[in-house]
Amino acid sequence: MRRGTPAPVRQAAQPSPGAPEQNHTGGQRESVSGAGPERLRTEFPFELPRGYVDDSGTVHRHGVMRLATARDELIPLRDDRVRENSAYLSVVLIARVITRIGTVEDVHAGIIEDLFASDLAFLQDFYRRINAEGHTRAAVTCPSCQEHFAVDLAGGRLGES
Incomplete structure (x- = not known):
């Protein structure tokens, strides 16, 4: 097994106006609404x-979580x-x-240790939502008018019923 320092994290490229967007296979990906190409979101802003x-x-x-x-x-x-x-796993992972x-x-485990418990709980839930659940949108077509649109299968935002 080869060990070394981790490769630097690549920043998400900023889209240039009118440039086609790429999916993980290198090809263009159409948005669920059919309105044009869609970018894979890799960074998500949050507020503690x-x-x-x-x-x-x-x-x-x-802040921003990738x-x-x-x-x-x-x-x-x-x-x-x-x-x-084992409870320290979430601190290192976050x-x-x-x-x-x-x-x-320069966010490291020491900074995460100094967060208030409510902020750590928020970040753990935020991590779960953006990583474990993935995309919860599905492309659907209205049977009456044949219009294409996206439906969020996960329901409302956090805290809503």
């Missing part, structure tokens, strides 16, 4: 309920802190996939 308070007392609430890779889920399993306490909290771009 309370916020991360840094050493200077600044509160950081807005989709997890298989490596992101496997590497923490070899971490000694996780081996000693730290790997958050790219920014406020102006803090």
